[in-house]
Amino acid sequence: MPTNYFSLAQQIVVERKYFDISRSEIVRRLEEKGEADIDTEHHTSDDYANTCTVVLRLNIHCKHPNYVEGWTIALKLHNTRIDCLDCEVKFLGMDGVVHAG
DSSP: OOOSSSGGHHHHSSSSSOOOOOHHHHHHHHHHHSSEEEEEEEEEOTTTSOEEEEEEEEEEEEEEESSOOOEEEEEEEEEEEEEEEEEESSSEOTTTTEEEO
């Protein structure tokens, strides 16, 4: 039976997860600190059909809390990122040109 559960990371990424926090509370935390960290217990099963409970952390950061130009959301297992999503409305490319996306 796994003890660090990293062998289940791909499975955990595709499973539905629930974090007990509202969007308005996330926005409040981002406006206050520029970041929000939310933990949850997630139940999954391993290759042997054993039920496993893992603690997942959602880290949300934005560059500027009042004018959001970019943000990052990371899903972490044992404080190690297993999935993420980033967005930058405008960014400076390697060619020196401002891009959007």
